[in-house]
Amino acid sequence: MAANVSLAAPPPFDAERVRRDFPILDTMVNGRPLVYLDSAASSQRPLAVLRAVEDYETHSHANVHRGVHALSQAATAAYEGARERVRRFINARSAREIIFVRGTTEAINLIAQAWGRPRLRAGDEILISALEHHANIVPWQMVCEQTGCTLQVAPINRRGELQLEEFLGLLSPRTRLVALAHVSNALGTVLPVKPLIEAAHAHGAVVLIDGAQAVPHARLDVRALGADFYAFSGHKLYGPTGIGVLYGREELLAAMPPWQGGGDMILTVSFAKTTYNELPWKFEAGTPNMSGAVGLAAAMDYLEGLGVEAIAAHEQRLLQLATAELARLPDIEIIGTAAHKASVLSFTMKGVHPHDLGTILDAEGVAVRTGHHCAMPVMTFFGLPATARASFGCYNTEGDVASLVQALGKAREVLA
Amino acid sequence: MDLKDLYRDVILDHNRHPRNFGRIEPADSRADGHNPLCGDRLSVFVLLDGERVADIRFEGRGCAISTASASLMTEAVKGKDRTAIRELFDKVHALLTRSESQADGALGKLAALSGVREFPARVKCASLCWHTLNAALERGATTVSTE
Numbered sequence: 166m167a168a169n170v171s172l173a174a175p176p177p178f179d180a181e182r183v184r185r186d187f188p189i190l191d192t193m194v195n196g197r198p199l200v201y202l203d204s205a206a207s208s209q210r211p212l213a214v215l216r217a218v219e220d221y222e223t224h225s226h227a228n229v230h231r232g233v234h235a236l237s238q239a240a241t242a243a244y245e246g247a248r249e250r251v252r253r254f255i256n257a258r259s260a261r262e263i264i265f266v267r268g269t270t271e272a273i274n275l276i277a278q279a280w281g282r283p284r285l286r287a288g289d290e291i292l293i294s295a296l297e298h299h300a301n302i303v304p305w306q307m308v309c310e311q312t313g314c315t316l317q318v319a320p321i322n323r324r325g326e327l328q329l330e331e332f333l334g335l336l337s338p339r340t341r342l343v344a345l346a347h348v349s350n351a352l353g354t355v356l357p358v359k360p361l362i363e364a365a366h367a368h369g370a371v372v373l374i375d376g377a378q379a380v381p382h383a384r385l386d387v388r389a390l391g392a393d394f395y396a397f398s399g400h401k402l403y404g405p406t407g408i409g410v411l412y413g414r415e416e417l418l419a420a421m422p423p424w425q426g427g428g429d430m431i432l433t434v435s436f437a438k439t440t441y442n443e444l445p446w447k448f449e450a451g452t453p454n455m456s457g458a459v460g461l462a463a464a465m466d467y468l469e470g471l472g473v474e475a476i477a478a479h480e481q482r483l484l485q486l487a488t489a490e491l492a493r494l495p496d497i498e499i500i501g502t503a504a505h506k507a508s509v510l511s512f513t514m515k516g517v518h519p520h521d522l523g524t525i526l527d528a529e530g531v532a533v534r535t536g537h538h539c540a541m542p543v544m545t546f547f548g549l550p551a552t553a554r555a556s557f558g559c560y561n562t563e564g565d566v567a568s569l570v571q572a573l574g575k576a577r578e579v580l581a
Numbered sequence: 582m583d584l585k586d587l588y589r590d591v592i593l594d595h596n597r598h599p600r601n602f603g604r605i606e607p608a609d610s611r612a613d614g615h616n617p618l619c620g621d622r623l624s625v626f627v628l629l630d631g632e633r634v635a636d637i638r639f640e641g642r643g644c645a646i647s648t649a650s651a652s653l654m655t656e657a658v659k660g661k662d663r664t665a666i667r668e669l670f671d672k673v674h675a676l677l678t679r680s681e682s683q684a685d686g687a688l689g690k691l692a693a694l695s696g697v698r699e700f701p702a703r704v705k706c707a708s709l710c711w712h713t714l715n716a717a718l719e720r721g722a723t724t725v726s727t728e
Contacts, residue, residue, distance in 0.1 A: 521588075536620065580593065
């Protein structure tokens with residue numbers, strides 16, 4: 166942090182000005198201005214990202230790492246420059262620790278298959294939490310089937326917080342891998358990952374953090390956090406779809422076999438023997454998503470321009486406002502009341518199924534997610550088939566919260 | 582797109598007061614339906630008299646469209662034989678999916694579902710009960726999914 170010498174208060178976060186950077190927010194939905202409250206599913210992209218992608222496609226595209234011609238070199242420079250941008254954004258030690266993947270899901274599958282499958286065997290345990298997204302459950306179930314190892318699940322309480330004592334009690338010398346969400350996508354709970362990582366390390370386990378919902382809302386410093394692997398997606402970070410990041414500590418990545426075979430991940434190929442490329446390319450078989458990487462780097466520039474901490478503070482204000490507004494409505498139940506939450510607000514309305522709620526809010530121009538949020542075990546825990554979920558990003562305003570409350574009134578009028 | 586087209590009074594009434602709600606035990610046939618997209622689940626229980634559905638009930642938890650559609654379906658098919666039910670299913674299916682289709686007089690109260698086709702994300706809510714009934718009549722006890 167900078168020295169505390171400034172006497173002037175920081176300028177207030179101007180979400181109205183931020184909105185102008187996102188052309189899609191001018192969309193009319195059913196004759197009403199769009200109120201986009203679904204950034205936890207996918208955030209929108211600022212002009213800076215759209216233009217960076219267009220600029221790459223217009224002026225710099227060819228295949229990477231292959232040609233001596235000018236465009237191939239330009240594409241390689243853009244792609245590898247994006248990798249370095251990601252390294253700085255998350256404060257990794259080396260760009261060799263940044264693997265570009267399709268998204269968080271692919272990153273977790275990569276670790277499951279390239280780290281887990283060769284190492285795990287019957288008697289070993291993988292520990293996750295009851296808050297996980299399906300992407301941090303199913304790849305481990307697949308590894309358990311493949312290797313005979315066992316999946317352990319640390320429980321949550323009624324507020325949607327991880328039960329720390331139970332988590333610690335499940336750690337043992339058998340625990341080889343701990344895989345945890347940094348922020349729950351269904352409830353918004355922020356997990357205290359740093360002490361959890363330390364506890365897992367004390368038992369000799371390797372830790373993967375699913376940061377898909379965390380990176381948009383807080384400054385990430387992978388070295389300070391101490392995670393062995395950290396995964397996140399570009400499209401929840403105001404970047405393009407189809408690009409994501411797997412961070413891994415270099416010594417762990419170096420000891421892992423490749424996941425997929427193909428071009429770009431090799432040094433030499435003969436029918437007798439193939440030698441694999443160095444990090445990070447060993448894990449990037451085939452032509453990668455260059456324009457996606459460029460767009461992601463532009464999104465990181467954009468976010469740092471706004472200030473990641475300023476965005477987080479703005480979102481916390483909106484979350485608190487929305488929580489207070491919804492708590493005043495007697496027919497609304499907020500699902501997930503953890504002490505520490507990111508800007509996700511899951512709720513149900515008495516007598517109205519979330520699916521109907523979603524349709525009625527949409528008719529009012531308000532976009533929320535409804536369903537099980539790819540976290541069926543969380544829904545089962547709360548005895549619900551589904552919830553409605555409003556989530557806030559840098560471009561949301563207090564007016565958006567008011568629109569949500571007004572649209573809930575409409576739902577009550579139509580159905581309750 | 583008008584919400585009143587979707588949530589007509591008949592739909593709201595059958596959602597609040599679903600007809601033929603509950604189980605038949607033992608049933609001649611039963612099937613479970615599941616819409617993994619929204620988590621809706623419903624079960625259909627049938628008593629047969631030869632080719633005819635002598636009695637039918639359903640239970641489960643779903644949105645207003647899914648609940649009302651199932652309730653309307655049970656009223657519409659009770660007493661009909663398999664062939665008539667299949668013809669009705671085809672008409673309902675056309676009503677839910679084809680923009681040009683006019684509500685057939687044979688549909689009766691089921692015509693209230695015609696607004697659903699303006700909401701493509703909700704068509705599966707309305708059709709889940711029919712697929713489930715179809716499974717109960719065709720294959721006996723089973724689970725069907727909209728996916």
